[in-house]
Amino acid sequence: MKTIAQQILDEVKAEGNKSVRKFTKQFAGVDLDAFQVSRQEKEGVSGKINERLKASIQQAEKNIYKFHEAQRELKIEVETMPGER
Secondary structure: OOOHHHHHHHHHHHHOOHHHHHHHHHHHHEEEEEOOOOHHHHHHHHOOOOOOHHHHHHHHHHHHHHHHHHHOOOOOOOEEEEEEO
């Protein structure tokens, strides 16, 4: 029996952004027009966030970027069948 979380992940994997919008509305009560935050939205909340939290968010962004950049450079070779790479 699948967990609810696994069912949600499976649906998002199969249906993409359509499911993300559906679950965002269902769980957060928000209708998303776009997945990207506009410059205006960022600037509007920037002054409302305490500096310590802002620094933590910026550090997390740098860490995530660095991690994923390293993954892009990592070359993985898999032989799925003899002679097939």
